[in-house]
Amino acid sequence: MQPILQIKQLHKQFNGLKAVNGVSFDVPEGICLGLLGPNGAGKTTTVEMLEGIRRPDKGSILYRSAPLNETFKNSAGIMFQSTALQDFITVRESLELFQRLYPDISNIEEIIKDCALEDFIDQDTAKLSGGQRQRVLLAIALVNNPEIMFLDEPTTGLDPQARHNFWQLIHKIKRQNKTIVLTTHYMDEAYELCDKIIIMDHGKIIAEGTPRELLSKHFNDVVIQMPSSPKLEALIALPDEQGGLNFSWHQEGVEIRCSDINQTVNQLLSAGISLNGLQIRERTLDDLFLELTGKALRQ
Amino acid sequence: MRWQRFVSVLKARNREFLRDRSALAWNIIFPLLIIFGFAYAFTGDQLGHYKVGVIGLSEDAELDFYATDYVQFIAINEQEKALSINKVKRHKLDMLLDARLKRYWMNDSSPSGYMLERVLAGSGGYAYQKEVVKGKQIRYVDWLIPGVMGMNMMFSALFGVGYVVVRYRKNGVLKRLKATPLSALEFLSAQVISRLWLIMAITIAVYVGCNLLIGFAMVGSYINLLLVFVLGAFSMISMGLIVAARVKSEEMAGGLLNLLSWPMMFLSGVWFSLEGLHPWVQKLALIFPLTHITQAARGIMLDGASLLAIMPNLAALLVMSFIFILLGVLLFRWE
Numbered sequence: 001m002q003p004i005l006q007i008k009q010l011h012k013q014f015n016g017l018k019a020v021n022g023v024s025f026d027v028p029e030g031i032c033l034g035l036l037g038p039n040g041a042g043k044t045t046t047v048e049m050l051e052g053i054r055r056p057d058k059g060s061i062l063y064r065s066a067p068l069n070e071t072f073k074n075s076a077g078i079m080f081q082s083t084a085l086q087d088f089i090t091v092r093e094s095l096e097l098f099q100r101l102y103p104d105i106s107n108i109e110e111i112i113k114d115c116a117l118e119d120f121i122d123q124d125t126a127k128l129s130g131g132q133r134q135r136v137l138l139a140i141a142l143v144n145n146p147e148i149m150f151l152d153e154p155t156t157g158l159d160p161q162a163r164h165n166f167w168q169l170i171h172k173i174k175r176q177n178k179t180i181v182l183t184t185h186y187m188d189e190a191y192e193l194c195d196k197i198i199i200m201d202h203g204k205i206i207a208e209g210t211p212r213e214l215l216s217k218h219f220n221d222v223v224i225q226m227p228s229s230p231k232l233e234a235l236i237a238l239p240d241e242q243g244g245l246n247f248s249w250h251q252e253g254v255e256i257r258c259s260d261i262n263q264t265v266n267q268l269l270s271a272g273i274s275l276n277g278l279q280i281r282e283r284t285l286d287d288l289f290l291e292l293t294g295k296a297l298r299q
Numbered sequence: 300m301r302w303q304r305f306v307s308v309l310k311a312r313n314r315e316f317l318r319d320r321s322a323l324a325w326n327i328i329f330p331l332l333i334i335f336g337f338a339y340a341f342t343g344d345q346l347g348h349y350k351v352g353v354i355g356l357s358e359d360a361e362l363d364f365y366a367t368d369y370v371q372f373i374a375i376n377e378q379e380k381a382l383s384i385n386k387v388k389r390h391k392l393d394m395l396l397d398a399r400l401k402r403y404w405m406n407d408s409s410p411s412g413y414m415l416e417r418v419l420a421g422s423g424g425y426a427y428q429k430e431v432v433k434g435k436q437i438r439y440v441d442w443l444i445p446g447v448m449g450m451n452m453m454f455s456a457l458f459g460v461g462y463v464v465v466r467y468r469k470n471g472v473l474k475r476l477k478a479t480p481l482s483a484l485e486f487l488s489a490q491v492i493s494r495l496w497l498i499m500a501i502t503i504a505v506y507v508g509c510n511l512l513i514g515f516a517m518v519g520s521y522i523n524l525l526l527v528f529v530l531g532a533f534s535m536i537s538m539g540l541i542v543a544a545r546v547k548s549e550e551m552a553g554g555l556l557n558l559l560s561w562p563m564m565f566l567s568g569v570w571f572s573l574e575g576l577h578p579w580v581q582k583l584a585l586i587f588p589l590t591h592i593t594q595a596a597r598g599i600m601l602d603g604a605s606l607l608a609i610m611p612n613l614a615a616l617l618v619m620s621f622i623f624i625l626l627g628v629l630l631f632r633w634e
Contacts, residue, residue, distance in 0.1 A: 084470035
């Protein structure tokens with residue numbers, strides 16, 4: 001099936017700085033695509049070009065095989081990173097305002113129910129909590145019954161409960177067979193919601209695939225976490241050729257990365273190190289991200 | 300342009316304004332405070348001279364009357380005669396003397412006029428013939444009201460459109476609207492129309508309120524006055540659109556709006572007549588819409604000026620509105 005969006009060689013510069021530098025990818029219909037990357041990686045610029053609100057310097061964007069035009073706005077649902085709503089109007093009035101700007105519209109009552117807005121539907125939009133506000137902005141992105149949705153860091157700044165609530169809403173929308181392009185720098189969010197992930201840094205794509213594919217492609221090891229002790233510290237300090245381990249410090253102690261668990265555990269036992277408190281975990285997108293970008297994730 | 304999109308933005312903007320109680324209250328209270336403040340400040344006896352306008356001063360230069368102390372004699376030429384008689388009607392001149400015709404004009408309801416008449420008779424002017432004119436005194440507050448209402452329109456138009464659109468740009472409201480099918484023309488038209496009817500509603504409320512409380516002169520046509528105010532408000536709002544077109548920060552917008560409004564406030568003849576100012580300042584004042592609003596509204600309210608008489612002001616406002624709105628729309632950027 002033809003991808004709903006085809007992006008070829010996008011370039012965008014701001015004051016000589018290459019924000020997006022030759023980005024190409026396809027968005028198959030009905031999937032949730034995650035654009036990940038540290039702050040300043042070029043995610044938002046890329047998404048804004050896909051939304052049609054920013055013009056690329058070079059490159060092409062095809063929506064259903066045709067270049068983007070004004071009518072694309074009727075098919076796209078957009079949620080920006082930070083949007084203020086007009087002051088002194090209620091949630092319902094905001095939804096109605098946006099609904100009347102489009103020719104084809106969704107049933108507003110269904111949106112209110114789906115996004116769980118009933119409790120504050122007549123409240124001034126300026127008086128909403130962070131989670132409520134994001135749900136309202138998502139609802140506004142749905143008023144034109146869009147085929148494709150762009151959600152730019154929709155859960156940044158939300159508490160864990162509000163984030164999980166928000167994820168449930170996205171799952172609901174996915175079930176309606178809408179295509180979603182989501183930017184985030186929360187790896188757990190990408191893992192939870194995205195069928196395909198693109199990791200960007202310095203305006204370029206540095207990895208692309210399903211979360212599973214990416215993890216298995218980049219990692220063939222696991223992580224052993226254990227409390228620190230003088231003997232362990234002595235062992236890990238040895239040079240590689242004398243049996244030193246690939247490790248990093250961790251809040252709970254030490255994280256050791258290894259591809260053969262048996263061999264590492266034997267090595268620990270023979271050095272007289274207690275295995276109490278030892279945990280083994282698989283590699284996560286967080287690890288992949290750090291591996292690829294060399295940067296800690298930032299809010 | 301889609302009517303439905305325009306109407307829905309218009310409604311939202313009206314709601315925002317009407318629900319913002321503090322801004323609404325300020326829009327009404329501010330002009331009332333100024334008018335009442337000045338009505339009080341300038342009541343009571345004014346210090347100074349009796350004023351006599353003289354046509355053909357050299358014709359009867361020996362007249363003793365001219366030697367009277369505490370009387371200011373102002374030389375007036377023939378062309379200004381009708382205007383000066385009008386000033387006598389309004390008590391702005393206590394007497395007008397035509398030395399060639401040996402006549403004088405005075406207002407029979409003016410105590411100063413009466414005093415001067417006695418002085419004239421006793422100082423060589425007994426042969427002068429009396430012409431009586433009638434007319435109520437024009438107080439400073441009567442003169443001030445048309446300008447203050449224009450000034451209030453100016454602030455409401457410039458800040459209500461200029462500042463608000465810049466705030467929308469800064470906080471992302473405009474960016475969100477840009478992502479919808481709404482066109483810039485639809486958005487800007489809604490802003491203009493919303494502000495226009497709000498300004499007219501407030502102006503009418505202030506007019507009626509002031510008239511009930513202090514009463515002021517209005518001798519001309521209400522329809523002409525409404526026309527001046529509608530066109531005036533429209534030209535000021537259009538001027539606000541130019542500031543709103545590109546500016547990204549509220550501070551910058553505030554600075555620009557002050558830069559526009561302060562010279563207009565002082566050089567448009569709202570507070571004092573421009574007659575005594577340097578000619579180039581008088582010429583400069585003509586580039587301000589507020590000058591034309593004040594002149595036209597004052598002409599209608601104080602002198603009953605006809606539509607024809609205020610046509611130059613209306614034409615100037617129309618041309619300015621056209622230029623401002625063209626620039627505002629062409630320069631407009633959502634971000």
